[in-house]
Amino acid sequence: MTIGTWAARLAEDWPADEVEVRDGWRLGADGGVTRRANSALPVGPEPRIEAMEGFYRERGITPCIQAWSGDPGADDALIARVDAELDARGYRAEQSTLLMTRRLDARPAPPEGVDVLPDPDERWHAVADSVGESPTRAQGVLRILGRAPVVGYAADADGVARGSVTVGGGRCGIFTMATAPAERGRGRAGRIMGALLAWAHAKGAREAYLVVEADNTAAVRAYERAGFTGAGGYRYRVAPD
Incomplete structure (x- = not known):
C-alpha cells in the first residue's frame, strides 16, 4: 500500500x-x-x-x-x-x-489549572455543549479517539476550553481543540495546548502535529505562535x- x-x-x-x-x-x-x-x-x-x-x-x-x-x-x-x-x-x-508540525525536544512547562486525564470528564463535555457540538458528533469523536493507543484529554478548571492528544512512535497529534465562544482570545487555547504538549512529551513524544482548516486564519496564527509551521496538507x- x-x-x-x-x-x-x-x-x-x-x-x-x-x-x-x-x-x-x-x-x-x-x-x-x-x-x-x-x-x-x-x-x-x-x-x-x-x-x-x-x-x-x-x-x-x-x-x-x-x-x-x-x-x-x-x-x-x-x-x-x-x-x-x-x-x-x-x-x-x-x-x-x-498540516502543521513542531519539534518537542524540551518539555514545555505545564500550565496551572489544566488537567490532562485518561478519560474526558464533565468539564471536557461541557465545552462540547458550549460550542454547539451535537451529541451524535461528540459521542462519535470519543469513539474514534478511544481506538487510538494512548490518548490524553485536557480541560481547564473553569470548563471553558478543552483538547486531546494521541501519542505513539515518538510523535503526538493534537485534536478536538475548542474554547467556549465568550472565552476566545484570552489565551485559553494556548494553556490547553501547553498542557497537552507537556503530557505528550512525558509519554515520549518529540514531535507534535495538528491539522486545521486553511481558511481558519485565527487558529492558524494561534498555532504559529505555539511554534507550529506548515508541512503539507x-x-x-x-x-x-
Missing part, C-alpha cells in the same frame, strides 16, 4: 471503525462522523473510482477522498491522476486542510449530489 507518512499517521491517530484496502484504495468509514474518518486514500496502482463510490453509497455516506500534497512518501503522480479523473466526474474540492474531493 502506497500512502504518505502524514496520511498514514493521521489515519492511525484518528482511526475509523471500518477500514478496507482494496481496488486501489484505503477505504475508511465510521458512520459519517467526521470526514477524516469517512474518506478514502488512493493507494494505487489503478484506483477504481466506481468501487470506492460503491463502498460509501452502500453505507449511506457521500463518497469523499483525501487528496494530499507535500506528504513524504506519497505517490504524487497517482494523486494528480486521480484528482484529474475526479474533476472530470464533477467532484467538488472542499475544506482545504493544513490535503483537501477533500466530494462526489456531486
